[in-house]
Amino acid sequence: MERRTLLTKLVHGGSALVGLVIGLPALIAGISPALQGRRGERWRPLGKLEQFPVGQTQAAIIEHESEGEPRPLSRQGVYVWRPTADEVVVFSRSCTDLGCPIIWDSGSQCFYCPCHGGIFARDGSRMAGPPDRELFRYANRVRDGVLEVDVFSVPPMA
Numbered sequence: 271m272e273r274r275t276l277l278t279k280l281v282h283g284g285s286a287l288v289g290l291v292i293g294l295p296a297l298i299a300g301i302s303p304a305l306q307g308r309r310g311e312r313w314r315p316l317g318k319l320e321q322f323p324v325g326q327t328q329a330a331i332i333e334h335e336s337e338g339e340p341r342p343l344s345r346q347g348v349y350v351w352r353p354t355a356d357e358v359v360v361f362s363r364s365c366t367d368l369g370c371p372i373i374w375d376s377g378s379q380c381f382y383c384p385c386h387g388g389i390f391a392r393d394g395s396r397m398a399g400p401p402d403r404e405l406f407r408y409a410n411r412v413r414d415g416v417l418e419v420d421v422f423s424v425p426p427m428a
């Protein structure tokens with residue numbers, strides 16, 4: 271094989287690999303709604319509703335049970351926003367660009383992503399930076415005064 275041919279094949283192979291690495295998260299996010307239908311629902315408590323004051327955004331933790339598997343309990347961060355007494359919004363903490371954990375800033379009332387400068391408004395809508403969609407929202411409900419979220423209601427990587 272000629273040296274030039276070998277170099278060309280290496281460049282094309284490398285480009286394909288980079289494209290796969292970059293495109294895979296988007297592909298998974300794109301097909302995840304179809305997968306969600308098969309995953310069903312899995313509700314987990316976030317805490318008493320009264321812990322989340324109306325008009326505020328607060329961090330909270332989802333505790334994942336092991337469901338019979340010999341794994342330790344895992345924890346997942348979310349943000350809870352109560353725009354009104356009757357409405358609760360639970361945001362995934364993962365940036366919709368490449369999944370970095372976002373940070374809530376109460377001073378500016380915005381979510382910031384430290385990785386590439388993504389900015390989201392209080393309602394989760396995209397304001398600036400690379401993300402091309404709003405924050406993912408968990409389905410939620412209140413049972414016996416406890417706020418619960420369906421952990422399968424957002425894409426697996428969110």
Ligand code: FES
Pocket residue numbers: 365366367368369370383384385386387388399400401
């Ligand atoms: S991962 Fe958040 S802006 Fe890139």
